[in-house]
Amino acid sequence: MNQNPNQQNQDIYNIACLGSGYTAGLTMIMMAFHCDVVITMLDVDNEDIDDWEAGIIPFDEPNFEHMFDQVRNVRLMFGQSNNIAAALNTADFIVIAVDNPIQRIKKKNTLNLTKWKDSWEQVAMHAPDKLNPTVVYNPEFYSLGTAFNDLQNPRQVIFGGDAQILNGPLFHNVRKLMYWVDQNAVFRYHDIKSVVLAKLGINGLLASKLSILNSIASISAAVEADMNTIMEIMGRDQRLGPTYLTPGIGFGGPSLERDTRLLCHVAQNKGLLKEEQIYTKVLENNEAAEKRFVNMVVDKMNGTTNKTIAIFGLASKHGISDLTNSPAIQVCKLLLDHDVYLRIYDLYVPNAHILGNFRRGVQERVVVATSPVQAATNASAICLLTDCDAYQHGGIQFYNQLFAVMTQPSYIFNGRQNSGINWQDVANIGFSIHAVGRPSRGLGFE
Numbered sequence: 001m002n003q004n005p006n007q008q009n010q011d012i013y014n015i016a017c018l019g020s021g022y023t024a025g026l027t028m029i030m031m032a033f034h035c036d037v038v039i040t041m042l043d044v045d046n047e048d049i050d051d052w053e054a055g056i057i058p059f060d061e062p063n064f065e066h067m068f069d070q071v072r073n074v075r076l077m078f079g080q081s082n083n084i085a086a087a088l089n090t091a092d093f094i095v096i097a098v099d100n101p102i103q104r105i106k107k108k109n110t111l112n113l114t115k116w117k118d119s120w121e122q123v124a125m126h127a128p129d130k131l132n133p134t135v136v137y138n139p140e141f142y143s144l145g146t147a148f149n150d151l152q153n154p155r156q157v158i159f160g161g162d163a164q165i166l167n168g169p170l171f172h173n174v175r176k177l178m179y180w181v182d183q184n185a186v187f188r189y190h191d192i193k194s195v196v197l198a199k200l201g202i203n204g205l206l207a208s209k210l211s212i213l214n215s216i217a218s219i220s221a222a223v224e225a226d227m228n229t230i231m232e233i234m235g236r237d238q239r240l241g242p243t244y245l246t247p248g249i250g251f252g253g254p255s256l257e258r259d260t261r262l263l264c265h266v267a268q269n270k271g272l273l274k275e276e277q278i279y280t281k282v283l284e285n286n287e288a289a290e291k292r293f294v295n296m297v298v299d300k301m302n303g304t305t306n307k308t309i310a311i312f313g314l315a316s317k318h319g320i321s322d323l324t325n326s327p328a329i330q331v332c333k334l335l336l337d338h339d340v341y342l343r344i345y346d347l348y349v350p351n352a353h354i355l356g357n358f359r360r361g362v363q364e365r366v367v368v369a370t371s372p373v374q375a376a377t378n379a380s381a382i383c384l385l386t387d388c389d390a391y392q393h394g395g396i397q398f399y400n401q402l403f404a405v406m407t408q409p410s411y412i413f414n415g416r417q418n419s420g421i422n423w424q425d426v427a428n429i430g431f432s433i434h435a436v437g438r439p440s441r442g443l444g445f446e
């Protein structure tokens with residue numbers, strides 16, 4: 001554990017955090033590791049708190065275990081719902097990090113702020129002197145799978161809040177705690193609305209970029225162009241930048257969809273119908289990417305009834321186990337509508353989390369495999385639905401093994417980048433290979 005070099009001047013020692021989910025959990029582990037503080041993470045969900053107390057991080061995020069082991073029950077404590085009042089009352093500083101779901105009610109995107117309001121009321125009741133409306137955001141980073149580095153070396157930490165607070169002792173006390181964050185990465189704005197909208201805007205733009213990119217991939221397939229070449233050229237244009245340029249089965253995860261729907265919600269509330277339509281289209285187009293992929297599979301395989309398809313990767317992106325809004329799950333559901341049998345393998349997702357995503361009537365058509373070879377055994381096709389090193393760098397030997405256990409003809413449908421492999425070599429084994437926006441290879445396509 002680190003010692004805060006500002007300890008002599010430190011004014012905040014006792015922090016209470018409402019919420020012990022993904023955001024709170026990781027931020028508080030990092031904070032407790034770096035600072036001489038006692039943090040009490042509080043939650044209304046007592047089971048989560050039981051996990052934390054037992055030394056289990058109740059979600060998957062790489063690289064935090066070691067830090068957590070050091071701070072648990074030393075600088076990082078836990079409190080169940082019946083401890084909330086006392087912990088708020090004795091805290092020098094309170095963090096609220098509860099979830100605010102966006103729900104679909106009567107076809108409208110509606111933000112449910114019940115949990116935020118409940119938290120606020122808890123603070124008002126038990127610690128009324130600590131009600132300072134200051135928002136802190138880390139908009140440009142803090143992604144699933146890379147949160148450790150994102151929090152350790154943040155590129156932007158944004159404070160949005162009242163001028164009096166941001167120029168006063170409270171801000172400076174918080175800044176002293178965050179001593180490991182580079183001064184050039186800390187920004188203050190006396191305007192909460194703009195800060196919040198900037199955060200939504202970033203995710204809205206990323207979602208729009210991916211949505212348009214997937215449309216370009218669809219056009220590329222229609223005119224038999226090559227998306228690899230297109231991405232390379234587009235990525236060199238500094239106005240666009242080289243990231244978020246990989247087409248596929250659509251974007252997933254908890255954040256891009258949520259923030260795009262939030263933009264719809266705000267635009268709708270302000271009567272900005274054209275603006276709302278733009279983001280509605282972005283979301284519709286994202287679903288279209290899943291459907292296009294499935295149509296490609298059904299079309300190239302000449303129908304799929306009773307055929308077995310191996311699914312490699314179910315999570316929403318590489319290296320994580322999170323299945324929230326995963327387009328891979330939607331692809332599987334659409335394939336099941338075409339009467340296929342699925343064998344699903346994901347290196348990162350625990351087997352127990354996979355089957356529950358499918359309704360009872362189709363579950364008997366789904367098998368959870370323990371290895372890629374087991375998934376591919378007697379399958380006619382493999383769908384690569386999450387980028388994964390194993391599929392990119394497993395080498396030609398890996399694909400030889402798969403080919404040997406599959407039925408013929410054998411297809412690979414690539415819904416992700418997987419650029420580390422020479423697909424022509426894989427096609428030469430005998431596979432028929434089809435990828436989003438790229439020319440087909442193998443069996444009859446050379």
Ligand SMILES: NC(=O)C1=CN([C@@H]2O[C@H](COP(=O)(O)OP(=O)(O)OC[C@H]3O[C@@H](n4cnc5c(N)ncnc54)[C@H](O)[C@@H]3O)[C@@H](O)[C@H]2O)C=CC1
Nearest residue numbers: 019020021022023043044045097098099115118119138142
């Ligand atoms: N700026 C950024 O980079 C990011 C921001 N976020 C934001 O952080 C917030 C939390 O998101 P997650 O951690 O993903 O949610 P989460 O669902 O993982 O965790 C929220 C936790 O709050 C608890 N909770 C709800 N009401 C409570 C109450 N009244 N008192 C105590 N605990 C309560 C829930 O039981 C749950 O365990 C959201 O507003 C989200 O938008 C999330 C990810 C990244």
Ligand SMILES: O=C(O)[C@H]1O[C@H](OP(=O)(O)OP(=O)(O)OC[C@H]2O[C@@H](n3ccc(=O)[nH]c3=O)[C@H](O)[C@@H]2O)[C@H](O)[C@@H](O)[C@@H]1O
Nearest residue numbers: 139140141142143144244245246250251252253255316317
């Ligand atoms: O608001 C948040 O919580 C976070 O939301 C996103 O982070 P995250 O949802 O973890 O995931 P991304 O890495 O942005 O990927 C989202 C989806 O887009 C897909 N994607 C990404 C890039 C790409 O080129 N192609 C592509 O299809 C990914 O596979 C994934 O399904 C933002 O990138 C973070 O900056 C932000 O802090």
